[in-house]
Amino acid sequence: MKNKNRILALCIILSLILYSLVLCSGCWSSKEVENLALVTLVGIDLRKENGREIWKASALVLFPQRAQGEGGQSGQLSAEKYFEGEGPTPQTAILAYSKRMSRTPFYGYISGYIIGENVARENLIHCVESVARYWQTRPRNIYFLARGQACDVLKAGGALDRLSNELIEFSDYRAAATGQSVGVYRYQLEEWLTSNDRDAVLGVIQPVPVPEAENNSGGSQGGAQSGGGQSGSSMGGNENTPMKNVIEGIAVFRDDKLVGFLNREETEGFLLISREITRGQMAIAVEKDNQMFTYFLSESKSKIKPIVNNGQISYQVTIQTKGGVNDQPGFTLGIKEIHELEEAVNERLKAKALAAIEKAKEYDSDFLGFAEALHRKKPKVWKTFGPSNWREAFTKADIEVIVKSKIVNTGTIGDKLEIQRNPE
């Protein structure tokens, strides 16, 4: 009996050792880092030819030796190389550019995906599904919508840093803070698209020509270098015009279709209503007594309260902000005057919020979260609208906006810097 047990133990240990020999090196899925091409950003575009979809995938691939600088020329070349490919589906397009790489593309460190305008209008679901199913993607991958083609955004590259770094930094810290746009992570877009009470939005990125003064001063580092045997230009747009990317505005969706865009004013209104701002640097120009001053909004939070009265739905939006005033045309900033400035700020912020609400009603898209608030707080009322008419709970409702802003910082000067005015 003892001998049998020893044979059994020996068999098991031998099998384990054999298995370990195969698996310790990563088995079939082993990947050597020197054979990987680290993809940092992917762009997806779509066009139709003879009624058939042609997908175009573009990618920026990180080249570490370039990132460190070649021969002391750090920063002269982009650290990201550009590849592109086409196919009848997003995956075949991705494989088309992968075939031209001498290394295996690795998406574990990808920062995000840029979606072309046509994809957002025609077939967003196919694109989002493909990304969501791929095992190397992460919930914090960023999505942006390109005005025009995504490949042009990738070709233009970053303004100062690698484009992928700039997008991560913008989405993590600066999106809501500056009021320019919004940073949307992969899981947020998927959550909105699968939601039955809220529509989706995406930040907008667009390549624009570099102003001549910036170009001459060497402000732009140039676009990503074209690779993979592609004949495409290394810059977006015109071959000779250097381009840079600008993140500004918000793209609005209704279900899975792009329906329009928000301008700067409406974007700030969206952020005030639906985002909590904690480390803001949002500079808001406010008019008082025919003179302009700047309110630096640093904190903001909001609450949407649905009110149902005799079957009539209305909402009360309360926005509370904190900020500072240290850019002003010579007002006396005493306690009483600060209250007056706060009133002016309230009116200005209210106008922004109302602009966003008006745009949402115009697009018939509830990206601000009104129906969601009704669903959560008054589910029985929300249910009366049914699964396809839920947006009516927002579009037909009256909305009251109350802004309570505070000026908590006036810089290093007290009431006023006593500058002698010319009596003229």
Added chain:
Amino acid sequence: MIFLVTIMSTAVLFIPSITVERAKQCAWLAVLLSMSAGLICLGLANALGKRFPQQTLVQYCELLLGKYIGKAVAVGFFLYLFVVSNIVTREFSDYINIVLMPETPIMVLNGLLAVIAVYAAAKGLEVIARVAQFILPLFLGSILIIIGLGLLEAQPGKLLPLLENGPGPVISGALEPATLIGQIIILTMIFPMINLPQRAVKEGIIAIVWIGVLLTSLTAVTISVFGPILPGDQLFPFVTLAKHIKFTTIQRLEFLVIFIWVSGIVVKVSIFFYLESVAIKQIFGLQNNIIIFGFLIVSHTLLSTLPFNNPQETNFVLSNFWPPFALVFEFFVPAGLLAIAIIRGKKVVLRK
């Protein structure tokens, strides 16, 4: 410890997805409800164990039901253990294959797990218990870290409205977690091997409470981060939560899930292999360990690979066929045996 690791190891990965799909934002309530099923099964196991302190369930089946029916029920119970370990082996390889090693053949992963589990099972119950004892703090610590850091980004509003469609979806959502927690019925096989059975019941209750609290909180955190619909569409929402966490420089915490998953599954499959070997010996009178463990390795490598072509098929079986099958052996069989034992006047035997 064995119960906690055994049940949590699979529940942690699959429960949020299955319950959210059915109960949406109230999935955490479904998990809480399923705890009661675990307590009922524990109560049944305890009541049977007190009446048959020196015998396993497959042994007193014959005592209570007669030679033929008893043997048939015992074989049924063995099949229950066999199916659980096969499904768990497949879940293990599916997860590793999807999340970590997509090019590695599933059969290789299944075979590896089977060999490791047999190695532990051949060493006996105490070795498996010691392994569970060793990994438990790391296991719980990893889950708590992910839940705690996930909380930082949680929006509790996503858990509303409560009971939007009444209690129906919650009850339906509680069914599968109940069958998982109901696996505590394996206590009926372990009872005669424990020195202090009274402590086993107490430990069982503590394990169920821990399981309930951990599963409820991780389901609630997953919903309050990803909303009430998205986790239901994902295969492993807990992995997505771990991938999502970013706190200062702390990120890419999915390695903790890999640790939880691999270590927990090894303990779970080992304990099931051990119980299957005990059942084979007691039902068929077979004593040759080489044949028994060889059968377990080969059968698990093949049967956990061949019947399912993809994870959807595994999930289909788990959602549609598994709950009624599990319910029979986790609840109806023990309850029936207990009823017969009471009718036959089997008294509670006090063991020191």
